[in-house]
Amino acid sequence: SAVISQKPSRDICQRGTSLTIQCQVDSQVTMMFWYRQQPGQSLTLIATANQGSEATYESGFVIDKFPISRPNLTFSTLTVSNMSPEDSSIYLCSVGGLSSYNEQFFGPGTRLTVL
Amino acid sequence: AQKVTQAQTEISVVEKEDVTLDCVYETRDTTYYLFWYKQPPSGELVFLIRRNSFDEQNEISGRYSWNFQKSTSSFNFTITASQVVDSAVYFCALSVIFSGGYNKLIFGAGTRLAVHP
Numbered sequence: 001s002a003v004i005s006q007k008p009s010r011d012i013c014q015r016g017t018s019l020t021i022q023c024q025v026d027s028q029v030t031m032m033f034w035y036r037q038q039p040g041q042s043l044t045l046i047a048t049a050n051q052g053s054e055a056t057y058e059s060g061f062v063i064d065k066f067p068i069s070r071p072n073l074t075f076s077t078l079t080v081s082n083m084s085p086e087d088s089s090i091y092l093c094s095v096g097g098l099s100s101y102n103e104q105f106f107g108p109g110t111r112l113t114v115l
Numbered sequence: 116a117q118k119v120t121q122a123q124t125e126i127s128v129v130e131k132e133d134v135t136l137d138c139v140y141e142t143r144d145t146t147y148y149l150f151w152y153k154q155p156p157s158g159e160l161v162f163l164i165r166r167n168s169f170d171e172q173n174e175i176s177g178r179y180s181w182n183f184q185k186s187t188s189s190f191n192f193t194i195t196a197s198q199v200v201d202s203a204v205y206f207c208a209l210s211v212i213f214s215g216g217y218n219k220l221i222f223g224a225g226t227r228l229a230v231h232p
Contacts, residue, residue: 033219041224042206042222042223042224042225043160043206043220043222044222045219045220048219090158092160094160096218103148103150103162103165104162104218104220105162106152106159106160106162107159108157108158108159109158109159109160111158
């Protein structure tokens with residue numbers, strides 16, 4: 001399994017600002033995924049990030065609000081832009097491999113609170 | 116439609132009790148995978164098991180066991196002799212192939228398990 005780290009682990013931000021979350025993996029992976037978990041809720045996929053191409057966003061999520069970078073096979077960032085209190089969530093990155101149906105391993109998450 | 120239902124929102128048990136967490140899924144795919152993840156209070160998601168649609172053998176790992184029944188589209192998870200450390204939210208997930216050949220996970224709503232001493 002891959003070892004995944006995220007920065008920051010938590011943050012408290014003001015409305016209208018932006019926060020960039022970093023996800024670092026200890027090995028090269030093809031696919032990286034970003035999920036949001038709102039308080040008391042399940043996980044919802046935001047987007048899939050493949051190195052060297054544009055991220056693919058799920059319905060209800062747009063690039064202007066959640067821009068993603070994937071500069072290499074071990075790193076990705078998710079930015080939460082123009083934040084509002086509704087963006088308060090845990091944001092998790094996960095990685096999957098080349099094989100179909102691979103289990104995804106998750107980072108520790110970033111707990112974001114927007115005031 | 117692809118969907119995972121965990122009807123039990125919260126379960127509370129006393130230590131050493133056995134507890135079963137239910138998971139029912141919907142998919143039109145003939146090949147799929149099912150997963151269970153554990154999310155302790157720290158928030159990290161811990162992978163527990165993966166099961167493919169062609170393998171209906173039950174699996175046991177220590178105090179954990181899983182019962183996969185295709186006929187009822189269920190993938191239930193039993194913890195035997197529960198312990199306080201088992202307190203967490205447990206998610207069942209269905210793996211769906213999307214274009215490009217890679218999977219993405221559809222999660223159930225989760226079941227919060229509280230084990231009391």
